Amino acid sequence: MTTLHELLEQRPKMRYIFTGGKGGVGKTVAAAGLAYHCASQGESVLVASLNPVHSLSSLFGQSLSGGKVIEVRGAKNVHAVEVETTEVVERYRNSIRGRVKEFLKWADIPLDARPFIEIAATNPAFEESAMFDRMVDYILKEGEAYDRVIFDTAAVANAVRLIGLSKIYGLWLTRMIDSRKEALSMRVQLSFRKEKVMAEVKKDPLMADLISMNERFEKAKGVLVDPERTAFFFVTLPLALPIAVVRRFIGMVQKFNIPIGGVIVNEVLRPEVALQDGAGEYLANKYHEQTAYMKVLYRDLGPLVRSYIPLYSSEVTGVDMVRRVSEDMMTYTPPFAAELMGAA
Amino acid sequence: MTDSKEAADPKGRKGRGARVKEGMKGVLYGMAAHGHVTAALRTRMYLEHLFMFITLGDMLGVPVIPPYYSLKILPYAVPNIKSWKQRVFRERDFTDQVF
């Protein structure tokens, strides 16, 4: 059964790594630990947060915000970026704003445009499309400069759509392009110059943008389904709900042919700590519960479990803690693993 | 609401110009068919456009209101989709701005 450490060693070309799972399980911690480890082996690494609620700064204990790639202080070869979508989303919003206003004017509709714009501008598809667009950028452009690019994704639903690779991404954009083409065709038909349609469509800078986006998206798709180059890791806690989420999530990811790297179990309570004399009811009970959930995990996803991160007595904050996480991720196997897994 | 040039003049008794005029009435308030535009007619026209825009906007790439709600009134727009799009897409300046 391959460990995470072995997997990384066996696949030097596995450049694009994703961490996913329920909210609060520690995706960012796992991503940071992975990044630190690879960097310590001499690789150049980029860890990119695709989660709109960025926690890389908090994790590394330094400011990494602003949407630019920053070299992490105290972690050689680790670069980090909290991916920003504000600019792209604003572009989308302005384009919709403009179109709505124009229509209301043309049709002589004497209603205030503001509520329309308010509704259109808060469309959740904009944020998701924008994040996807930025991810594609990192895959096709910035990512090439690194040996590994580790993406920390958002909570499940978004991540699934993000990697859905065909649906929401650009859906409304695609419709806009099609409408434009149809509108132009109608006019062009009238003047019998059909070959001018695409040329006309591309004249609009937003349209040209959108068309190239679709092309880039197809390229990125090729990378994302390649098991040599990509792997998706699921992070879970030894608790019922996160495990159930991982199970569902794995199914969805498989459907899209994204290669699965394995499962990382976070916040594992060590028996040496929990079962000591005098440890008390709290830790003993928690350990007991954990054992039950680990049995379930091994039963359902045993062969996929690749790595464990212990529960620490302090918060995971700062480069020193990240180093500790990275070491444990690669070397720590709980004493109960062999027995429970064998029994599963 | 349906296009009905034929229904207006089933036996083809009127001349070509008159038939076109009738046809225009059927295609959403062609203004030329009426001598002048009353306030009421104007209201009906923009209400029609508003309805189609809200219902079809999302389908055409301008997400106006959440699709969950526009889907509810979509059935009422179905017979007019083609003629409305033609009306709207043919306007040069306008389509350059919106579509």
Place this chain on the structure above:
Amino acid sequence: MGLASYFETKGDKGIVIFAGKGGLGKTTCSAGLSHYMASKRNRNVLCFSTDPQASLSDIFDRDIFGKGLVSVIPNLDVVEIDADRRVADYQGEVKQKILTMYGLSELPAEIEEYIDSTSAEPAMYESATYDAMADLVSTSGHDLYVFDMPPFGHGVRMIAMAEILSKWVGKITEAREKAQEYEAVAATLKGTKVSEDEVLKELQDIQAKITRFTDLMVDQRRTAFFMVLIPERMAILDTERALEMFDALGLQMAGLIVNQVYPAELAEAKGGEAVEFLRNRARMQRKYLDEIKSKFAGKVVAMLPMYPREPRGLDMIERVSQDLLFGPAL
């Protein structure tokens, strides 16, 4: 302190909403409050989750997802919406309506494709959930509704939509009131009148449902929002951000609930590694509890301890409810 004293001073509410990030305990709080109100105060309670990850099923230790109202104890009904299925059913209804209205045996390709493609829109799931909530609150006849917070962006959209719909309905009604001109114009419309009545009705229905619900949500006499957080850095930052958003929407937070707090004595306990482990965590929390106290002065209404076991099952929920309603606060 505890929530009981909040309700004593502010009166019983019709709706209680617990907000907060994933994994911090809002569903636990929903369950706790619901249990108490149903079992000890004899209120008819509906506990509802908008979280697509079946966390109520987990907490009540029963399969509730997509099963409609499930009675877990007398007076307490629990619901977990299967948004995916609702969206699919809804799409089916729209398709069927078109087929029926026009006597078709199949849909025009463009239309079928469009209806199907709406499954990929995140807004569809939000709307379906919101719609389900609005339905439950207005038709199920319970005394108290308890749920976790639906997505923010949707709230903003709802308020704006209510505005547009009411203006639109107003304009149509106004146009139709000008009866004479209307009749003359209607003559050219060949059959519009029937459809228009129906469209108007649909719009009025949508508008009424949305307005009824949003009015309820912003009415502080009837609805109370509580934010759940834990004594950790990110959670505190998120709470600050959330409070700003609430402010912007014109909503008020009734109070904060701090969850997963280690007992204070632990911070000073002496002992081996195990105890050191807990002591460190307790100390770290103390720091953040102080921060919470200063940043959100006076807003903390309840505190929940770190339980020795995961709060699952009716026994644990009852324990949670006691702590939530009557436990200490800062």
